[in-house]
Amino acid sequence: MEIPVEIGVVYEGERIRKGEMHVELGGPKVKAKGELVRARKMDEIKDGKIEVKGPDLSEMEEGSRHSFGIFVEVAGKQVEEDLEAVIERRIHDYCNYVEGFMHLNQRYDIWCRLSKKSYGKGFNTLRYLGDALITLFKAELPIIEKIQVTFITDEKRVEDFVRNARKIYEARDARARALSEEDVKEFYGCVLCQSFAPTHVCVITPDRISLCGSINWFDGRAAARVDPKGPNFAIPKGELIDETNGEYSGVNEVVRERSLGENERFYLHSMFSSPHTSCGCFESIAFYIPEVAGIGIVHRDYSGDTVMGVPFSTLATQTGGGKQIEGFLGMAIEYMRSPKFLQADGGWNRIVWLPKSVKERVKDAVPGELYDKIATEDDATDIVALKEFLREKGHPVVERWVEAPPEAIEAPELEVMPAGAAGGIKIILKNAKIHAEKVIIKRVK
């Protein structure tokens, strides 16, 4: 069937305002809406089948709103349940590629609009949308061998559909949360950033999302299956060399290869010794604060000074560029939710400072007893105040101070000139002219 409007990536940013809309599907004003992808067995679905359950576009009044469900079923030798979420997120992109069709949000919160203009061009059935989805899914994800699409606009049926979908989202989330490095054979690498930072490699495991926060283990798995030679590829994890640090023989091998020999070993869960490298687009930075033997975190959107007295941008110059920098680690905010979050360094027990907005955002991941012991910009804006705060609140790092008193900066060694001691030398200068073209003042560390 010939779709009467254009399909193209260039329509992605298109917004359809109220006055321009023919109908609204889903959205904040209707109760029932949602979308779901399920992996099926090859014989369970009919390739190319499109169904509309409930009134179709031509039966809807101009300016009206409707309950809306999008149900996509896929099958293929390499299609598995674990990839459902990844495939599901593409619905958003693909719908937006359709000229005059807008799709916002995901899961049980979708909000779509069809423009008057596109309706006027003859886009009068959801079958066109189904056709576009099927074509695009098959073009981009050749692992999908069979696909069928069902649109539901009948309110009652959408309600049933969403009720069922919510159970599946929950099960899926539970699986994602429970999945850990021990449960899988492969991790995934990402070298997308090498186009700008040629020696950086991101290692993505179920316990460690990419630094930019955009690619989790499932995304990596899907991308690697679709295009094994592409920028996302499988890393056989090999042997576990060091459990606490998160060092794997397979990871080291790939890092050596892909960083062009620049780096040889990665600790996945430590910011010391052999930390993961950072590209340029990490969401946040973990930085070591030697004065309190603790770790601070700052994210990109925090524009104030950190407790170190410098803002994100200054710390960021220490981090990144595909180099291993001890004590500085670029990371995704989501990594703070990982059960292995900096486990070699003490995990949350070592975190002493982070901006309020991030603290709020990851509240569910912070161990309850620690939440009030971690300072924000409201509690401390310099090291002295931070030390005081931590001592007062009894933060676990304080115990480290007893083991090794946190000496801020060692006093620099001073070279003492021999002053007139016996056996010394005597310098006599007469009419000397000394000109130094440059004097370089070095800061003594």
Next chain:
Amino acid sequence: MKGAGFKIDELESDLIKIKGLEVTVGKFYEEWEEVMGPTPMPSVTDLRGWDFTLLNRYKPMYAPFCDLCCLCTYGKCDLSGGKKGACGIDIGAQQGRIVLLACCIGAAAHGGHARHMVDHLIKKYGADTPIDMGKNVEVEAPLIRLIAGIKPKRLGDLLEPLEYAEKELMHSLSATHTGQEGYYTDFESKALHVSMVDQLLMEIADVAQISALGFSKGDPDSPLVDIGFGSIDTKKPIILCIGHNVVPGAAVIDYLQDHDMYDDVEVAGICCTAHDLTRYDKGAKIVGPLSKQLKFVRTGIADVIIVDEQCVRTDILSEARKNDTAVIATNDKICLGLPDRTEDSPEDVIDDLVKGAPGALILDAEKVGEVAVRIAIKLSGKRKRRALDVVKEAKKCTQCGLCVRECHNNLDIPKGMEKAAKGDLSLLSEIYALCMGCGRCENVCSKEIPIVSLLGEAAKERIRKERYKVRSGRGPIQDTEIRSVGSPIVMGEIPGVVAFVGCPNYPSSSKELVEMAEIFLQRRYIVTASGCAAMDLAMYKDEEGKTLYEKYPGNFDAGCLSNVGSCVSNAHIAGAAIKIASIFAHRNLRGNYEEIADYILNRVGAVGVAWGAMSQKAASIATGFNRLGIPVIIGPRGAKYRRTYLGRADKSEDWMVYNARDGSRTQVSPSPGYLLYVAESKEEAIVSIAKNCIRPNDTTKGRQIKLAHYIDLHKRYFGAVPEDLAIYIRTEADIPITLKAEIMDILKAKKWKPKTIPDPTLLERLCRKKGDRA
């Protein structure tokens, strides 16, 4: 930091005995962790190798505007048909020479501005005034770090790069003397060099004024300010500042604020001074770009005109006289034959000007501030404004057509006169909107009709409605913004960066510029602007009455429109590209020009558009971007610069790069396809912008989105899939998924084969052999 020294006549201790010791130190440097790169403060020839690499791929193409040389007394020498001049120069070298001369003039204009600015600010605020570009700007002066190899901390630190730039400018200009350089590529290399120095000078000027005058320090939400004739409150005394150096205008605002009179007097500007006035104080108003100068002066609305430097009409005095507007010249560049009244008491100067003296030269900003305000108040409402009877004047027109022949844009003035003579002013009003305000039509009019004034009078209603909002110049791009766009650029969500810069010498309506910008804003490119172009982008409203600046946020981000500021703020656009290298790849900037330019050329999908480029400054700005690896498109008038840098997509050997991973040679897609290119139409420019955002390092996702826009725009404007599509597809994953079937057919027909995607560089020294540890 400056040097120091001490003398000891006589000293004796146990350890030492000194007689007549003198110790002097030339300079103190604070050590900076970053390693010094190979070319700090490069000489004219230090980067010649890089220039030749560029020129080898992007060959200069000359379109001689004039094939004579008349620079020495042997001339005029006819250089056409392979003939050589008396000095031996051929036409190629002569064209390169003229290009170099233009770039030297451009750089000198920014340099003079920078020198005045730095000296003035040091005198006023002290050499120790800290350089402060704001909280999220760690790399405070990317060009100074890159070219001069220093990290300026105080205003005084700007003197050293300034002196360096002045020296390079002298050497470059000297090469244009008779009997010096003789080969075109070497002239071009020097043009590239002095234009790089021009970028340095622009940064020095803007960093100084941002630090000392409290301009926005990279704020994406810098205020929306008024622009347009209609926004000027004609009931108040009006002071108009024209030019590029904000110092005297700022002194006017200071005087008004100090005397609690700021609400009673309008301070408005034309050209970049106007941008910088609003950066100094958001209450100042912008009349508009350069093209509005003659039109506005002719209205006689201004009571006082202050001129500083660059792009000021040289007949400003006689034009101002027509309405008894007083002129104050404030800069050694523009003295206009006026008496120097710097040392005279303000009372005397005011008295003379009120009595009808045409103007005064006052080389003291504070005094200008006081004099301008006091005269404006005295003259306001008291000047004779000559009434103009449009119908009567139009009846004089004999329809000889000389004016159309003189007009750049072939505006049909006779037709407008014919209608006006019958009382219908509508066509003249329309012509007003398209007129670039050069005034050459009046020179040739056999009946001496004041055409420009007539246009203004006919367009009175239109002028009253010229009231828009522009976002005040924000200055630098924040490091954190660069970081935020990194991921979407890598993931292929942002297809490129487009910068609209330069003068308003457009081939037709300035609305074309707005249309171009909006196409890329809607497509979620990063759009940025500066100078007169940034003003023209504000001067159209959509059906809801909003300008682009009201519709799109001021961030450096996808689908956002950032105005960096005046001409000298162009440095921040170059700076943003440089920061990508520093932030993503941790490439050292310090004295490391060649490596960074190579990085930008191969990786940063940015295109500059100077649609109405007019001046020599525009020539040096474009050429400076070119040396840094950023292609520039100029409008049809730009052909008069007589030189382009064009690549040949059909010559595969021109597009070989090193794969930095293993040192092998690989052919890449021919993009950017040129460094300097003249587009003949808006449509051609739009398609070309999209195509030339492609870079050899694109991820497949990035290439997909770039190609999707290129194909879509090509189809839209030229009605077909581009012929050259196949050369931009490296692997199947590059093909926009919505077009896969269609394009695969094309590729099959062209016997396309997949290519490798290298880590591209033109510099062999940057290749790392596998396993070869640093």
